[in-house]
Amino acid sequence: MVACFTSTDQQLTNTPHTMSYRLFLTFFLLWLTSPILAQRTISDAKIIYKMDLPPEQLQTDAMLEGSTLTQYMRGQLSRIDMDFNIVKYTYLINSKDETLTTLIDQHGTKYMIRAKKDQYEKELKQYENVQFKDQPETRQIVGYTCRKAIGTLPDGNTFEVYYTPDLVPENRYYNRRFVNLKGIPLEFEILTKTGSKMRVIATKVELFPIPASYFDVPKTGYKVVSAEELKNM
Numbered sequence: 001m002v003a004c005f006t007s008t009d010q011q012l013t014n015t016p017h018t019m020s021y022r023l024f025l026t027f028f029l030l031w032l033t034s035p036i037l038a039q040r041t042i043s044d045a046k047i048i049y050k051m052d053l054p055p056e057q058l059q060t061d062a063m064l065e066g067s068t069l070t071q072y073m074r075g076q077l078s079r080i081d082m083d084f085n086i087v088k089y090t091y092l093i094n095s096k097d098e099t100l101t102t103l104i105d106q107h108g109t110k111y112m113i114r115a116k117k118d119q120y121e122k123e124l125k126q127y128e129n130v131q132f133k134d135q136p137e138t139r140q141i142v143g144y145t146c147r148k149a150i151g152t153l154p155d156g157n158t159f160e161v162y163y164t165p166d167l168v169p170e171n172r173y174y175n176r177r178f179v180n181l182k183g184i185p186l187e188f189e190i191l192t193k194t195g196s197k198m199r200v201i202a203t204k205v206e207l208f209p210i211p212a213s214y215f216d217v218p219k220t221g222y223k224v225v226s227a228e229e230l231k232n233m
Helices: 007-013 016-038 055-060 117-128 227-231
Strands: 040-042 044-052 068-074 077-083 088-094 099-106 109-115 131-141 144-152 158-164 167-169 184-191 197-206
Touching: 044 184, 099 117, 109 117, 109 227, 131 158, 131 184, 144 184, 167 184
Parallel strands: 040 167
Antiparallel strands: 044 068, 044 197, 068 077, 077 088, 088 099, 099 109, 131 144, 144 158, 158 184, 184 197
């Protein structure tokens, strides 16, 4: 049977009441889905941060002024570069193979530390127990609206973090410190061994494919040592 529409039916479908209902429904659906559309799961990224070190550290060594931290992501690969001007640390993390390689460059003297799988799992387990509690404050950082959260470490120490829920890492283990965070941190505190805190603030977020070579472990140029051997040098 073929459905037939009379001219009266057509008029009813175009009444002002019907049109208003359609507009309402359209805007309601857009409002309902806008948070979902705004959220983006990212696989590749480069985030540059400036590091504000504690005043007592800067008084001890003024060369630390202008230190930076750069976070790279590519799927299950991650790289963190910490440049303190007088010494540079690079952490190469492979979440698939569960490996962590630390590179240290101090005025051309280079060391490499390869963490064993049990060491990787031990440190990961420690950070998996970090709990984040959202706070009412928000802050705009490099164009993203960030929520404030307080992270609590297993030992009871706390640190602040401002993260954007609009960017969600595909690999939640890209930075073990933020395994339980519901977005990408664009400002956060790092606790130092002396008990003070340094603040890390994003200055640029770039979302583009990161070359795989960025995550290669060097085969030459570094002396392979253990963490204990390095401490005794």
